Amino acid sequence: MRRHRIAAALAAATVAAGTAFTLAAHTGASAAVGAAALSSNWYASAPYLMPQSNNPPDPVTVMSATGQKAFQLAFILAPNGGGCSPTWDGTSAVSSDTTVANVISRIRGAGGDVSVSVGGYGGTKLGQTCSTPAATAAAYQQVIDRYGLRAIDFDLEEPEYENDAAINNELGAAQILQRNNPGLFVSVTMPGTAAGTGWFGTQLLDKSKSLGFTPNNFSIMPFDGGFNGAASQTSALEAFHSLLMSHLGWDSATAYAHEGFSGMNGKTDVSEYFTQADFQTVLDYATSHGLGRFTFWSVNRDRACTTTTDNGVCSNVTQNDWDFTKFTARFAGATPPVTTTPPTTPPPTSTTPGSCAVAAWSATTAYNGGAVVSYNGHKWTARWWTYGDTPGGAAGVWVDNGAC
Incomplete structure (x- = not known):
């Protein structure tokens, strides 16, 4: 997916300051820091938010407007210069961070909490640079301890997604973290296709089974792959449900309970369009089938485009601010505040043809x-x-x- 490669056209907004919380020492489980843990449905509904780029909104404002209590902060990566230590976006060391800590403090001060997402599309992942699952887990444990996390998301995408050793490090690390941090909510997110997921996704499921690792959910991202509206997404989710049963040996109810949806609001990277009506349809599917997760990329772009059409900071569809975040709040069981919805502008039905001045596909390349x-x-x-x-x-x- 190219969603994580979007470069913000706007400078990162200054996040309102908060007092960093006191850190507790790690004693084999995640530190109990800040507000009390939320129920798992909130971590299952947490939408992605980049706290340091793509013009981050004030999360407390979003919470007040939507009823959403948890956010999926993105992304933890290996340092751009190499190594096996956690950073934000490959540039900001977790060990010396204050910016994201203050964001978390504000969210917790308003009665919410966070999950942290590791990986994503861009940059180098810790599974690629750390030597073993144990070393990878130790790097992620630093993040859990630093922020007192109760939830973590493994967003496993290319090129790491295609690297068996890296995926073994990531899944092995997730299993170690799950064991060493009782109650930790663990999500595994992967690309979606019309068949549910691709070959590398089925290999990931097989690897999880061989390790004896079961996260709270396996989630697919049904966008940027020839999808067109909610019907194509629910079809992909149903296909993925079949893959969960066939590759993991689960019955239907268990597969649905461990399945998740991670969508993209508005215009996607390849000019697919998903409106509020599409989100409602997928939400209805998720709740009626008992899915274990419903989230989207991203809160940073959950607002109408006004002075820019940069897909990293606005949705390119007609909406009120935070319309899409209200769907995750509903999945968690909340009733969002009512706002007046502007009339929906239908997405474009055609696009300007591209140039064929590229090499023809070859079956031997x-x-x-x-x-x-x-x-x-x-x-x-x-x-x-x-x-x-x-x-x-x-x-x-x-x-x-x-x-x-």
Whole structure:
């Protein structure tokens, strides 16, 4: 997914200061810091929020307007210069952080809490740079201790997603953290396809089973892959439900209870559109089937575009501020405050054709994620590494960028 590669056109907003909370020493479980832990439905509903980039909103304002109590702060990465120590966005060491600590303090002071997401699309992941699952877990334990976390999300995407050793480090670390921090809410998030997830996703499920690791949920991201509206997303979720049963040996109810949805509000990176009506349809599916998680990317873009159309900081659909966050609050069981919804502007039904001045797809060429080819009069972009998968085929590897 390219959602995490979006560069903010606006400078990161200054986050209102708060007093950093007192840290407790790690004694084998996550430190009990700040407000009391929330019920697990809040961590299952926490929408993604980047606290240091993409013009971060004031989370307390969002909480007041929506009833949402938890946020998924993103992203913990390896240092840009290399190493096995946790940083925010590859640049800010967790060990010396005060900015995100103050954001967390404000959220907890307003009666909420946070989960932290590790990985994402961009940057280098700790699973790639740490030598073993134990070393990877030790790096993430620093984050848990620093912020007194009760929840963590493993957002496993390319290129790490395609690296067996890195995924073994990440899943092994998640299992160690789950064991050493009783009650820790653990999510595993991966790309979605029309088939539920792709080959690397099924390999991830198989790896989890071989380790004996069961997180609170496995979530897919059904966007940026040829999706069109809520029906395509619920179809993908149903297909993923079947994969959970077949690869993990679960019955139907267990699979639904451990399945999650992670959407994208408004215009996606490849110009798919998901409106409030789409979110309502998927929410209805999630609640009626007993899904274990409902979240989206991101709160930073949960507002109408006014002075910019930068997809990192606004949705590019007609909306009131924080309309989409109200759906996660509803999933958690809250009743959000009422606001007047502006009339919905239908998304564009056509796009300007792209140029076919790119190499034709070849069945004998290996392509990395992001590679662009032409095939049958359309331009296509690879979602991950592929060899021999025909654009438009059942594997769901290629994103159709339209006629050219």
